[in-house]
Amino acid sequence: MNSEFTIAVHSLVYLAYLPERMASSEAIADNVSTNPARIRKVMSCLRKGGYVATREGAGGGYRLTLDPSLVNLADVYRLLAQGSVIPSWCSGDPDMDCVVGSHMRDVMNSIFCKAEKQLEAYFAGITVADVLKQIRDCGEC
Template structure:
């Protein structure tokens, strides 16, 4: 899994937390504690996916275009990280009986694990994460 997933979840939960307020990329970056350029890359992906829109101008910023209860973590995983569960294997010795075949032997294991992860994420929405954050702050 790459960090785009957690950055996307964090960003959407922040936007859901104050739906009446537009958030700039700098504001979101400050909450996530990463560089605004990195936030803009993830926000661009979310915009193309139809999850957010932006308003230009001095009082502009980003806002959700979907109900947080309708956005599953599975959707966001697919959008930002699908195929990243499998690690990059080192260049193994092709003369070794293990090294020559280990990556292909593990491919199905990672593919199955990713499907199970996506199925698990299907049970959680941005609204659920926001509620969990709220519960943690009590």
């Protein structure tokens, strides 16, 4: 899993939390505890995906464009992190004489692909509004 997914979800939930649903990259970065350049990179992907819009100038920033109850985490995952469950390197070599070594890579890739599909299915049942509700419920603990 890459950190861009976590940053994206945090940013979307933060924008959903704000009454005007707008914040600068500096304000979002402060809330996420990262730097504004990293926020701008993630927000650029979210803008291309249609989740946020930008407004230039004084009082500008990023604005949530969709109803938080319609944005599920699977869509955000696919936009920013799809494939991140699958490791970039896998043991084995298809040219080995050993049955284990020659098939390990294909078998592990199949396992990781199935795991990612299950993760996406799980994320599909969680919206930005659900995450915000859980956060608000934590505040009542």
